[in-house]
Amino acid sequence: YAQQHLESWPHEVGGDNMGPWVRLYLDGSEGSAWAWCAGFVSFILRQASHTLEVPLPLVRSFHCGDLARDARKKGLLLEGTAEGDSRLGPGCVFLRRHGEDGWSHTGFVADAEAQLFTTIEGNADNGEHGRGYEVCQRIGGYGDYDFILLG
DSSP: OHHHHHHHOOBOOSSTTOSHHHHHHTTTOOSTTOOOHHHHHHHHHHHHHHHHTOOOSSOOOSOHHHHHHHHHHTTOEEOSOOTTOTTOOTTOEEEEEOSSSOEEEEEEEEEEOSSEEEEEEEEEOOSSSSSOOEEEEEEEESTTEEEEOOO
């Protein structure tokens, strides 16, 4: 589902965190106070769970910290170094760490290799604009990331 959304190029329209795609991912909310990366993850998980007729693996939330804390409670959070971890793969969720027990961004792992992983993430950009505004695909190192193992 994340790949299908990526191919449709969801993006902000009319301002920071505004537009029909943002409202879709945030159950009708939008505006500068509504970063929508976790809403994108939650929406995709809800679509997949509905199709597979299984319960949501994580609490539905618009906040990265809620996703991380729920995953930790369920034993799904891989904290710290994940480079080369064979459990990582498509469908896992990444969380960019911010501080000791905080997270500032999230999205899906599309592919995991020994030193790099590819993502599909919302409220991001390809690095040209300096702020997130679309669903895009990126490549990065494992550095400051934790992962939610979903599959």
